[in-house]
């Protein structure tokens with residue numbers, strides 16, 4: 001199984017997938033509270049939500065008095081983020097761009113990258129380009145929080161096939177794994193018997209050691225790790241890997 005080189009350009013479309021599912025929307029305020037507790041930002045501080053998607057966290061951050069910039073490649077998700085901000089009566093600056101080519105320079109007090117919005121590229125050097133762009137975007141001493149799927153957990157709980165009933169549709173998964181990461185084919189089949197739609201994607205798997213090495217290459221120093229937004233310690237039993245890092249001065 002192989003994922004197309006630029007798979008994100010076809011995967012992140014509302015016709016196939018939207019990260020703002022009802023469950024994800026419900027979790028966002030709690031996740032945002034945990035993140036802000038760790039970042040300890042002052043009111044008005046500048047925060048970059050890199051790969052903000054439909055803005056479910058960005059609006060929470062803005063609602064707590066931060067100057068939030070959301071950056072994402074997907075135009076429809078950015079439009080949804082804008083609408084979400086309007087509904088919540090908060091201000092968001094929304095920028096369309098590729099995470100590998102960030103243009104920001106020493107603008108932000110902190111940056112976040114949430115819900116496994118990292119490790120998408122076939123070339124490891126593209127992940128490093130992304131992290132270097134984050135480091136460049138941060139003011140000296142600025143903080144970066146990243147939340148991704150925990151590679152050690154995925155390796156220990158690997159399932160070649162899986163499926164679930166999502167209500168309006170069935171979700172089928174076929175997965176393969178090598179030393180670098182996983183390739184997954186997701187198929188969406190409408191309950192009412194519509195056409196099946198399959199999209200294939202790649203996720204580079206990171207554990208604490210690998211993420212630390214990548215952050216170091218980009219001039220970011222990891223400070224703390226967690227295994228979830230409840231604050232649980234990182235372990236092979238935790239599906240998430242959350243890291244707080246600081247830009248090296």
Ligand SMILES: C[S@@+](CC[C@H](N)C(=O)[O-])C[C@H]1O[C@@H](n2cnc3c(N)ncnc32)[C@H](O)[C@@H]1O
Nearest residue numbers: 008012019051052053072073074098099115117
């Ligand atoms: C799993 S979603 C997470 C979205 C959001 N952080 C959330 O928690 O709801 C991943 C996001 O990364 C964005 N993305 C994928 N590839 C990208 C790229 N090369 N540059 C910028 N954004 C990208 C997608 O459009 C999508 O919004």
